[in-house]
Amino acid sequence: MKKAFALLLTLALSASVLAGCGSSKTEQPTENNDTQAEQPAALSGSVATNGSTSMEKVIGALSEQFMADNSGVTVTYDATGSGAGIEAVSNGSADIGLSSRALKDEETASGLVGTTVALDGIAVIVNADSKVADLTVEQIAKIFTGEITDWSEVGGDAGAISCIGREAGSGIRDGFESITGTKDTCVLAQELTSTGAVIEAVAGNPNAIGYASLSAVEGKDTVKAVTVGGVACSEETVLDGSYEIQRPFVLVTKDGVALSAQAQAFFDFATSADANDLIRAAGAVPVAK
């Protein structure tokens, strides 16, 4: 009796392992009526994207649309951070690297090519219960370098400020520090490794201040984005440049290495004007005309 039961259970579990196999998509597009050119042969295979955690929503929207249009292709996204994404495309373990900062000189010198696909505002976030609503870039710089240590100095309730930042290879950290002029001088209370972790840390600590991508912060009510110099962070202010703290979303590829057909198709789709609405909906500012 026990043996029979054990055997049955084993068979059921093995069957469920096999249930994951097979790549059939239950929703086939009934008609391919978008403005893309009809591909002569259906694309198939996988596209590996790797990098910035800030670009999660944008890449999510783009890859969902691309996979719906090309049912044989799987687009994967590894949220490892801009530095890791650049390294991945450099050593060939990813097709397209995602970086939320412009490439550095030594990176372009080593053969990497960056294509800007969108602009993103870096929202400076505080806890939703904080009284502070506006900070200037100088105040933000002083807070993060440790010159201003108490919230009462910038208009909030008294309390020691806790600065939450990102790891050293992060794209958003690079963008934030170069615009606020705090490179190598930030005094952080925590160095976290993803956008989501920063938002969670700020949401859980009334004394915390941090920075995260606008696309990740929009619509969240646990954190509040302060206005920088009176300018709120939104797609319009990022596009016309009035919101100072912004950086590009860059697709990184390797010069001289041809992308696979499906990866090239995804790249072309992401940088084309067809993707603008998706990028806008995800919270970033498209640059394709």
Added chain:
Amino acid sequence: MEMENALRAPLRGQVVEKSRGSNGGPASGRKRSGREAMELCFHLLFLLCGVVAVAFVLFISIYLIVAGLPAIREIGLVNFLFGKTWAPTATTVEPSYGILPFILTSIYGTAGAVLIGVPIGLMTAIFLAKVAPPRAARIIKTAVELLAGIPSVVYGLVGMIVLVPAIRKAFGLSSGACLLAAIVVLAIMILPSIINVSETALRAVPQEYEEASLALGATEIETYFRVSLPAASSGVATAVVLGVGRAIGEAMAIIMVAGNVANMPGLFTSVRFLTTAIASEMSYAAYGSLQRNALYSIGLVLFLFIMLINVLLNVFIKNRKED
């Protein structure tokens, strides 16, 4: 009769000799050498498995030494081990590669976790092995085993959501992610290993020791602490070694609660351990760069630490045994 001979003669050759001698016939001789061949096969298989284990350890050691030495040579051993700043990606100033903060943090963190975890673990083990009524013991043992099976990420998650805000509120800090949070999480993580091994060691203490002690007039508590525990000391030392090994090697749980800033350790400062130093930077350190090689060197230092602790504790066990 043949079985007795086979059992008495430990050498394989002698077994073959004796069985050939007692039975003669070529058919039974072939059957015997067939069985001998099987024996040989299995002995070789076991030897292979053992060699694989040794080979892995040797391979890892050699790889770590080969990968870790170039950076130490370039940075300088003293600068590397005793430098107080770690800033490999600095662009406005010279990058610095000092890992003293990580070494001290790992030492303090492990020591703190052991200081909290070992007494609690030992007391629980004594409770489970000696004092508890069987039903309570079963329930607690199940709970301990469940604790042992929880993945470290879950510990980190619970630490981040519950422990870090609690520490922040309790001590009035600006951020609760500090060495204290890491020590508490590590202490809870090493409890199951310490409890399980200590309990087994305590149960293995011969009852005669305890009965003798009780007969001589000692109370039960005196017996447990002065007779059972010393008798089980080598098992307890093994438990501590296991606990220390787990604590010093933990990366995932503490990356979420310790704050990860490369500061010199203090109980309420945000700190980075040797393990989290490697984990946070390995993904984006470019191949061949000094930063990546320095991370390999950190791995080498960690490895040497663990070897050192194991050797020290084993020497300690041997000394206790000889006492």
